[in-house]
Amino acid sequence: MCGILAIAGYRDVIQDLYDGLILLQHRGQDAAGIMTYNSQFHLKKANGLVQDVFHEKSLARLKGTMGIGHVRYPTAGCSSEFEAQPFFVSTPFGIALGHNGNLTNSGELRKFLLEKEYRHLNTNSDSEVLLNIFSVALRNQRPKGKLTPEQVFSAMRSVFKHCKGAYSAVALIGGQGIVGFRDPHGIRPLQLGKRKFGMKEEYILASENSAFRALDFEFVRDVQPGEVVFIDSKNRLHSSQVRQGQLNPCLFEWVYLAAPDSTIDGVNVYKARVRMGEALAKRIKDAHIHIDSVIPVPDTGRPVAAGLAGKLKVNYREGLIKNRYIHRTFIMPGQSIRKRSLHFKLHPIELEFKGKSVLLVDDSIVRGNTSKKIVELVREAGAKKVYFATAAPPIISPDPYGIDLPTKEELIAANMSVEEIRKFIKADGLFYGTIEDLRRSVQYGNPKIKHFSEGCFTGKYPTPEVTPKLIRDLGKCRNEMREDFDKSDEDEDRSKMMALV
Numbered sequence: 001m002c003g004i005l006a007i008a009g010y011r012d013v014i015q016d017l018y019d020g021l022i023l024l025q026h027r028g029q030d031a032a033g034i035m036t037y038n039s040q041f042h043l044k045k046a047n048g049l050v051q052d053v054f055h056e057k058s059l060a061r062l063k064g065t066m067g068i069g070h071v072r073y074p075t076a077g078c079s080s081e082f083e084a085q086p087f088f089v090s091t092p093f094g095i096a097l098g099h100n101g102n103l104t105n106s107g108e109l110r111k112f113l114l115e116k117e118y119r120h121l122n123t124n125s126d127s128e129v130l131l132n133i134f135s136v137a138l139r140n141q142r143p144k145g146k147l148t149p150e151q152v153f154s155a156m157r158s159v160f161k162h163c164k165g166a167y168s169a170v171a172l173i174g175g176q177g178i179v180g181f182r183d184p185h186g187i188r189p190l191q192l193g194k195r196k197f198g199m200k201e202e203y204i205l206a207s208e209n210s211a212f213r214a215l216d217f218e219f220v221r222d223v224q225p226g227e228v229v230f231i232d233s234k235n236r237l238h239s240s241q242v243r244q245g246q247l248n249p250c251l252f253e254w255v256y257l258a259a260p261d262s263t264i265d266g267v268n269v270y271k272a273r274v275r276m277g278e279a280l281a282k283r284i285k286d287a288h289i290h291i292d293s294v295i296p297v298p299d300t301g302r303p304v305a306a307g308l309a310g311k312l313k314v315n316y317r318e319g320l321i322k323n324r325y326i327h328r329t330f331i332m333p334g335q336s337i338r339k340r341s342l343h344f345k346l347h348p349i350e351l352e353f354k355g356k357s358v359l360l361v362d363d364s365i366v367r368g369n370t371s372k373k374i375v376e377l378v379r380e381a382g383a384k385k386v387y388f389a390t391a392a393p394p395i396i397s398p399d400p401y402g403i404d405l406p407t408k409e410e411l412i413a414a415n416m417s418v419e420e421i422r423k424f425i426k427a428d429g430l431f432y433g434t435i436e437d438l439r440r441s442v443q444y445g446n447p448k449i450k451h452f453s454e455g456c457f458t459g460k461y462p463t464p465e466v467t468p469k470l471i472r473d474l475g476k477c478r479n480e481m482r483e484d485f486d487k488s489d490e491d492e493d494r495s496k497m498m499a500l501v
Helices: 014-023 056-061 106-115 126-139 149-162 252-257 269-287 301-312 335-345 369-380 418-425 435-443 468-500
Strands: 003-008 031-037 041-047 066-072 087-089 095-103 165-173 177-182 191-197 200-206 218-222 227-232 237-241 293-296 320-322 346-348 357-362 385-390 429-432
Touching: 003 014, 003 095, 003 165, 003 177, 014 031, 014 056, 014 066, 014 200, 031 165, 041 056, 066 095, 066 165, 066 177, 087 126, 095 126, 106 126, 126 149, 126 165, 149 177, 149 227, 149 237, 177 200, 252 269, 252 435, 269 301, 269 357, 269 385, 269 429, 269 435, 293 301, 301 357, 320 369, 346 369, 357 369, 369 385, 369 418, 418 429
Parallel strands: 293 357, 357 385, 385 429
Antiparallel strands: 003 066, 003 200, 031 041, 031 066, 087 095, 095 165, 165 177, 177 227, 191 200, 191 218, 227 237, 320 346
């Protein structure tokens, strides 16, 4: 899960790209990057938050009326600064690419690029693989002078043929324009917007349309599965359904990943979460427990808790205050960092807990560490009874499409029953939503969505190449990279401590 952004206009786009990435920061906090073009490419990228990576001098030199941006959340490769995006290749024309998702056959494609195309790959990132596959496909069109839309679409047929998994991407081609595309299953989101510039139009492509309004762009539509959008050097929009697709959007976008003010594939994220809470209320009613107040785990738990409290006719209270300067722990690279941050991420308001029976509401339970810590905090604040509810059903399987859930060993619900999980987090009661309720909560907003990418809840995946062996191999690779990161993180901490001595 990353955030991608592309803007084609008639004036320098750097301010819009910077502001747009700030609005997409929730999709990735590991690294950020921007590349612009004005007869030559200008690049700035590094590890860190958007506001830490870019400064006045770097923004001033990123000239150009076209550009792309990326915020990174590491799911493949590692969190090295060398794997910050966009990636760049010099031929043909020079191409920069930002990618959200995860290729499930990147090993096979990497071998092809090295042995057949004699390409040099600098990183372990599947996004660099995707860029080079696109570069080869575009070169094979043998363009002369200006790229035609037909050449772009023909190249993308080759990309769709060879690349498997999840990939929404934006690419900046020197002197030619911007390309945006979404895999044939539409697993990761990509959306198109426009705004007026005199009598002309400027265009934006982004992971979420929550970035549009603040930049004065009007939402046009979602890019469809298997569709390619090409904005040429004169800002003319071309699009083609290059490959017939079937929409299988990731359910976890509505559970946790997306911003509440986004609308993805016709479904508002906030309203979907409220409906999840309303559905969950039915299960809690059947338990016949006394609840003094419903308290959300901020931030994604808020709309779920609001819907649940409304249905139960129980007081909704804000009892947990989130430290706004602590990053989202789920998307932090390295389990050691996640564990450290849990100790000071949330602070309880004791008056809301002392002597009361409370129902805590979160979006999901992944590893169980955060939930356990929250229950402990609430008990320490004086709660008499602590019940815990989660909108999502048990997460029982990894997600190979770009969510940091690589192995079953890390997923508490894959190895414990609901009762065992309740005991582990030390709650007086534990309630999960069901997969049926989750689907209905999203489909209510758009009944045309018939299928989802929901393998983390069901173990069934929309792309046929995802087998138990592939899941094991991806998890093993990811864990090895994590171990390297955690070791380097510990070494860095140790070096800093020695320097202080």
